Amino acid sequence: MQNRVNLLDLSLSEITSVFEAAGIPKYRAGQVYQWLMKGKGYEQMGNLPKTLREQLQEMFPLSFPVIAKKLVSKLDSTVKYLFRLHDGQCIESVVMQYKHGYSICVSSQAGCRMGCGFCASTLRGLVRNLTPGEILSQIIVAQADLGIRISNVVMMGIGEPFDNFENVVRFLQLVNAEEGLQIGYRHISLSTCGVVEGIERLSAYNFPITLSISLHFTDNEQRSKIMPINRKWNIETLLTACSAYFAKTGRRISFEYTLIKGINDTPGEAEKLAKLLKKHMGRDVPFHINLIPVNEVTESGMKKADKSSVERFCQVLTRFGCNATVRRTLGADVNASCGQLRLNEG
Secondary structure (H helix, E strand, O other): OOOOOOHHHOOHHHHHHHHHHOOOOOHHHHHHHHHHHOOOOHHHOOOOOHHHHHHHHHHOOOOOOEEEEEEEOOOOOOEEEEEEOOOOOEEEEEEEEEOOEEEEEOOOEEEOOOOOOOOHHHOOOEEEEOOHHHHHHHHHHHHHHHOOOEEEEEEOOOOOHHHHHHHHHHHHHHHHOOOOOOOOHHHEEEEEOOOHHHHHHHHOOOOOOEEEEEOOOOOHHHHHHHOHHHHOOOHHHHHHHHHHHHHHHOOOEEEEEEEEOOOOOOHHHHHHHHHHHHHHHOOOOOEEEEEEEOOOOOOOOOOEOOHHHHHHHHHHHHHOOOEEEEOOOOOHHHOOOOOOOOOOOO
């Protein structure tokens, strides 16, 4: 199966070309594509002759992720999926409901090699990259299972998106396709732990998505201890790249800042953060700071900042003219919050 074409990795025009080369009528491509976007296998494609369905199954076997486990939060109806891929690898995705509609947090890799100290996704290291279709099909399967339309995508699940750059860019193009899921770029957020090379490469595409930077610390020594990526691209290099990204795309950047009790949750740290971002981004450049009380992961030993500390931190940022909000915690009772997704929960 590895060497065969996975139709979920292709656009409609590419499927049309593949069918034409295989002697399959071109108009069948549109029919198959619409079924694929609904999460249907060949056996469910009722407007295709049985002989064609058998031919397609032989030539282009499908590999939708299988729902191995589904957990629904009793607190806020957040849904966490454990998906099993065709080779047995497992990934997780989370569907969240907001006033504006449904959002999904998707994984871009099976595992992660970034080694961030507060994140469960990296505990077993990187196994492999996901293909564009494997990222896309997380949305397709979740929509079909829940009977909803997902309108927003956040690439903050398992994996570092820029460590799988080509496939992630391809996914962005597929998910935005007019004939496909039609999720607008402005409804997509991509989060990176600070892969400067990826930020620079992404700016060339000028996608109007929201770029989110997992910053979390204002001091290089401290950040390097918990986020190894900082040893390659330090805070100053990262923020210089962010400033250049805004200059090229005009898109406001969101900085994610995880608040860890007794480590980076003081008013003094908030003041340092405000001054750091104003210095490197420019006083007139709009940016957003997303405060995230750390979601506790057993192996890290890090504790969530007190509610009062979080409020004071946000107040200091506001006083210094920064746009800051505290991220709402969803799916806490099913370990579906930021930093809690794992490669496999058994």
